[in-house]
Amino acid sequence: MVDALISDEAFIKGCAAVGAGLAVGLAGIGAGAGESGIGAAAVGAIAEDRGFLGLGLLFTVIPETIVIFGLVISFILMFAYG
Amino acid sequence: MLKPEKMVKISVVGPKERLEYASEILHKVNLLHIEDPKEAEHFRIGEPLEKASIISRTLVQLRSYISYLKIDPGRIAPKRKYRSKEIEEMLSRKLEEYQEQIGTKIEENRSIDEKIRSLEDELRIIEPLKVLGIPSRLLKGYKNLRCFVGFVKENPVDELSKITDKFDAVIKEYEKELLVAIFVKAEYGDEFFRTLQAYGYRELPVPDIEDYDARINEIEREKEELLNRKKQLETEIEEIKVKEADLLLAIEEYLSTELDKSELPLRALVSKYTFVIVGYVPAKQLDRFKSEVEKGGKIVVEVIEEEEEGVPPTKLSNPAVIRDYELLTTTYATPKYKEIDPTAIMAIFFTIFFGMMLGDMGYGLLITILALYLKKIFRTEGWQKLLNIAVYCGISSIIFGFIYGEFFGPFIIPGMEEPSKVHFLGDALSALYTFNHHHPLFDRVEEFGVKALLFIVLLIGMIKMLWGFALGFYNVYVEHGMKEAIYEKGCWFIGVLGLVMLIFGFSYNLGIFTSPPEEGFGKLLPDNLYILGSYTVEEGRAVPLPIPGLVDGWQAGVNIFYLLALPLLIVWFVIFLKAEIPKMGIFGIIMAVELLTWFGQIISYARLLAIGLSSVYIAFVINYLSIKIGTPPGMALLPVAVILLIIGHAGNLLLGILDPGLQSLRLHYVEFFTKFFEGGGKEYSPFGRVKKFLED
Numbered sequence: 186m187v188d189a190l191i192s193d194e195a196f197i198k199g200c201a202a203v204g205a206g207l208a209v210g211l212a213g214i215g216a217g218a219g220e221s222g223i224g225a226a227a228v229g230a231i232a233e234d235r236g237f238l239g240l241g242l243l244f245t246v247i248p249e250t251i252v253i254f255g256l257v258i259s260f261i262l263m264f265a266y267g
Numbered sequence: 268m269l270k271p272e273k274m275v276k277i278s279v280v281g282p283k284e285r286l287e288y289a290s291e292i293l294h295k296v297n298l299l300h301i302e303d304p305k306e307a308e309h310f311r312i313g314e315p316l317e318k319a320s321i322i323s324r325t326l327v328q329l330r331s332y333i334s335y336l337k338i339d340p341g342r343i344a345p346k347r348k349y350r351s352k353e354i355e356e357m358l359s360r361k362l363e364e365y366q367e368q369i370g371t372k373i374e375e376n377r378s379i380d381e382k383i384r385s386l387e388d389e390l391r392i393i394e395p396l397k398v399l400g401i402p403s404r405l406l407k408g409y410k411n412l413r414c415f416v417g418f419v420k421e422n423p424v425d426e427l428s429k430i431t432d433k434f435d436a437v438i439k440e441y442e443k444e445l446l447v448a449i450f451v452k453a454e455y456g457d458e459f460f461r462t463l464q465a466y467g468y469r470e471l472p473v474p475d476i477e478d479y480d481a482r483i484n485e486i487e488r489e490k491e492e493l494l495n496r497k498k499q500l501e502t503e504i505e506e507i508k509v510k511e512a513d514l515l516l517a518i519e520e521y522l523s524t525e526l527d528k529s530e531l532p533l534r535a536l537v538s539k540y541t542f543v544i545v546g547y548v549p550a551k552q553l554d555r556f557k558s559e560v561e562k563g564g565k566i567v568v569e570v571i572e573e574e575e576e577g578v579p580p581t582k583l584s585n586p587a588v589i590r591d592y593e594l595l596t597t598t599y600a601t602p603k604y605k606e607i608d609p610t611a612i613m614a615i616f617f618t619i620f621f622g623m624m625l626g627d628m629g630y631g632l633l634i635t636i637l638a639l640y641l642k643k644i645f646r647t648e649g650w651q652k653l654l655n656i657a658v659y660c661g662i663s664s665i666i667f668g669f670i671y672g673e674f675f676g677p678f679i680i681p682g683m684e685e686p687s688k689v690h691f692l693g694d695a696l697s698a699l700y701t702f703n704h705h706h707p708l709f710d711r712v713e714e715f716g717v718k719a720l721l722f723i724v725l726l727i728g729m730i731k732m733l734w735g736f737a738l739g740f741y742n743v744y745v746e747h748g749m750k751e752a753i754y755e756k757g758c759w760f761i762g763v764l765g766l767v768m769l770i771f772g773f774s775y776n777l778g779i780f781t782s783p784p785e786e787g788f789g790k791l792l793p794d795n796l797y798i799l800g801s802y803t804v805e806e807g808r809a810v811p812l813p814i815p816g817l818v819d820g821w822q823a824g825v826n827i828f829y830l831l832a833l834p835l836l837i838v839w840f841v842i843f844l845k846a847e848i849p850k851m852g853i854f855g856i857i858m859a860v861e862l863l864t865w866f867g868q869i870i871s872y873a874r875l876l877a878i879g880l881s882s883v884y885i886a887f888v889i890n891y892l893s894i895k896i897g898t899p900p901g902m903a904l905l906p907v908a909v910i911l912l913i914i915g916h917a918g919n920l921l922l923g924i925l926d927p928g929l930q931s932l933r934l935h936y937v938e939f940f941t942k943f944f945e946g947g948g949k950e951y952s953p954f955g956r957v958k959k960f961l962e963d
Contacts, residue, residue, distance in 0.1 A: 193599075232337045239598050243936060246929050250867070257721075264718060 201266035205259035212255025219248030268586065271604055272949070273550040274579035276449070278543055281566035284350035286542045287316060289566055290531040293544070294524065296559045297955025300580045301546040304536045313532025313542065322529060327360065328521045333515055335795045336508045340516050340959070341647045348962040349517040351524075357374075359516065362634050368507055376500050379493050386486050386493075393436075395441050397479040399448055406448060406473045415449040420467040425448070428480050428731035430458050434668030511926045517960040524956055533955070544572070547579050547951070579604045582951035585663055589614040591655040599936050600946020605745050609944055616731070616939075617656075617931050622663030623724075624879045624927035627886070628709070629675035630920050631664030650681065660928070672700060672707020672760050675916055681713050690890050711876070712883060715785050720876045722779060722788075728872030728938070729767045732865060735942030736760040742943050754846035756943070758839055763865050765835035770869075772828030776807040796827040833935075874930050 191199075227241030281289055293299055306312055377630030396403065399416070406416050422445060422867045424436055434451035437794070451459050460468075466493055476482045535544045548556050557568045581604050583593050587657040594615040603609045625631065638657035645654065672678065686693030698706045710716040712727045736756050744752035774780065780792040794803050799822040838861065847855030889912060897908030 214745070221428065225475055230738045241327055242929055243933055246933055247937065248931070251931075253871055254867070256877045257873050260721060266715075 187206045198266055201262045206260040208255040216248045216251040218251040220245055269607050271602060271608050272582040272584040273606045274547040275550045275553050276571040276572055276577055277548055278545045278569050279566060280543050283537060283540055283542050285565050286532060288563055290528040292560055292563060294528050296957045297555055297953050298548050298552050298556050299546045299954050300542060300951050301534045301954050308607035310536035313535045315532055316529035319529040322522055326526060329519055332365055334941035335373055336963060338512050341510060343459045345513045345960050347513055348474060348960060351521060354521045355520055356681045372500055372504055373918035379497050383490060383493050386490050393483055394480055395446050395471060397441050398441050399437060399446055401448055403473050403476050411453055413453045415463060416473055416649055417468055417470040418444045419447055419463060423463055423466045426462055431455050440860060463474060499508060512629060520960045527956030549582060574929050580951040581948035583608055585610050590654040594652045599940055601948040601950050602946060603948040606612045606742050613935050617935060618659050618663045620875060620931040621660040621927045623875050625664040626671045626879055626924050627673040628665050628668035630923050631668050631798050633920060634924060638807055641897060670708045671711050673730050676890045677708060677712045677883055680887060689896060721873060724875040725869060728869040730938055732763050732869055733760060735939050736763060739943030758842040758846055762839035762862050765832045765839055766866055768828045768832035768835060771813050772826050772832060775826050775828055776811040776824050778804050797825060798830050799825050811879050871938055878926050885919045
């Protein structure tokens with residue numbers, strides 16, 4: 186079916202692009218889920234003590250690494266097939 | 268620079284009657300970090316000097332004035348400083364004066380508030396009665412009648428008429444409630460009361476007032492008079508605040524100083540005839556300290572030879588520029604006395620990372636200007652330090668912006684040739700780089716730029732990872748000896764080095780070190796660093812990960828980096844087992860998975876590229892859209908384009924300050940500090956006080 190409509194190369198390229206998008210998007214959702222809990226707790230802590238602001242912000246960005254992993258994967262996909 | 272300042276443990280000894288003098292002189296030199304004393308056989312903790320209780324009482328009163336006047340010492344730069352002698356002379360006179368001026372005003376203000384409140388209470392009763400329209404003498408004072416005046420939630424008449432119909436009710440609506448006056452024979456009184464309670468009855472106490480309107484007017488008049496007086500008091504207080512703020516704060520400082528001194532005995536050990544104070548002094552200042560303290564005679568400073576248990580306080584010692592970054596280090600933790608102080612490393616890399624991520628001349632310029640302006644407004648020490656860091660980061664962004672060729676966004680986008688179509692200053696920027704064929708020095712928007720930068724930031728990651736473990740090795744070695752250091756940190760250093768070699772081997776097979784740009788960095792290494800037979804990168808590329816059994820022809824991929832990685836990983840694993848198995852048993856092997864964490868942390872440095880790219884593309888989209896909207900055929904929408912440009916870049920700048928700042932901080936706290944930095948040191952806080960409102 187697919188062969189008849191588009192070439193193999195184009196199909197692979199397309200799949201790689203979709204994969205790259207999914208890698209960043211899903212990783213973003215995961216990081217967001219992680220940050221939501223930390224963010225809520227951090228805001229609570231900051232409400233108690235303003236001095237916690239810096240540390241609270243810092244804790245909040247910790248799960249962002251996950252997105253970076255996703256991004257690296259998408260880069261690799263785009264370099265290899267894009 | 269990398270170590271906290273060296274401290275010497277000393278004792279100050281003298282006869283007991285000289286303790287007061289000792290407190291004077293120690294406070295003046297402001298160098299001795301006093302260690303809290305432990306009582307021993309003949310030595311007890313001393314008692315505060317007699318004057319302490321009087322001083323602290325006066326101080327409490329004075330501080331209440333200061334807080335009442337809302338004087339913030341952090342925001343006031345004194346116009347004139349006072350000498351301690353001056354203050355001493357005028358102290359009692361001034362305190363009396365303040366008691367008279369401020370104290371009585373506070374009192375008066377408070378009584379005015381009270382009067383106003385009681386007037387308002389009265390008003391709250393009279394106003395409903397006025398609405399009811401029945402004079403107060405008709406509402407009370409009956410012998411055979413009972414009269415209910417008050418609020419109810421719903422109309423109770425139906426329910427009341429079930430008890431008896433011989434009653435009279437006046438009902439008015441008042442602020443969403445019903446106001447009732449009910450007259451009934453005294454014998455039904457209790458029953459009526461119970462029924463009314465079911466309707467949420469709230470009684471209104473009826474005052475003895477003939478004319479409601481006259482009384483209301485009277486109250487309003489009184490209230491206005493009181494409010495006027497209050498306003499007058501406030502202006503008077505404001506005048507005092509302007510006139511006396513410096514002196515008030517100077518007196519506060521003087522009294523706090525005196526209190527510190529008179530409470531010194533609480534931190535000293537006292538026997539029948541002598542006193543001892545133990546503490547730390549920076550080694551560099553020891554001579555000055557000794558001569559100053561011993562100058563007055565009868566007091567001796569003695570150096571105590573370091574025993575095992577002493578924990579000296581940490582005084583970070585860094586050159587001027589780097590000192591600003593101590594703020595960031597101490598937010599994480601105060602280094603222990605023997606630990607490495609990472610402030611200097613952080614100062615350099617934090618600034619570079621920030622610039623690398625933001626990398627835009629326009630944003631950098633704005634940050635620098637903004638920070639320099641804010642420095643004039645926020646004068647407290649913490650803000651000054653933070654804003655200094657912002658200035659350095661701004662400058663770093665300008666430098667990287669020049670390298671990347673970005674000024675509020677890039678002017679070259681692959682696939683869009685003309686700079687004037689993607690950037691509102693495209694042609695000017697393009698002209699700026701005439702010396703480099705109209706191209707920026709390093710283009711991170713184009714594909715090769717992204718690839719190259721990705722490799723560069725991962726390289727930085729690997730170096731910092733290894734550096735962190737090396738520093739950790741040193742810290743553990745100083746504290747626990749060589750064996751622990753090898754087990755705890757050296758082992759991971761070797762493991763990560765093996766990992767780095769694997770990454771290099773992989774990259775080599777991809778041709779990063781041998782191929783010309785687009786594929787790699789050019790010919791940095793020979794083409795044939797292969798071990799098992801004579802292969803070239805071309806053949807190695809088929810098997811970037813040569814795992815025997817998994818890939819056919821794996822021999823082609825085994826290069827020298829993989830060969831180096833093998834023994835390193837074996838050595839790591841052996842040391843790791845020797846360290847973990849005795850502690851954790853056979854399941855300790857599972858902990859070897861931790862090596863993957865370090866791999867993840869190296870990858871995590873990719874954010875240096877990623878954060879920057881996102882802000883570049885946001886800037887590009889803003890520029891592109893506003894050019895599309897603002898140039899013909901849509902010329903009419905030029906104002907919209909300008910607004911979009913300004914708001915868009917302002918938002919992007921905000922993200923551009925917050926995100927690179929936080930991520931750069933995080934790369935240090937999470938990926939770097941955890942390898943070597945434990946913290947938990949005591950901060951050096953010498954006995955004494957930096958004078959702000961007093962003169963020497």
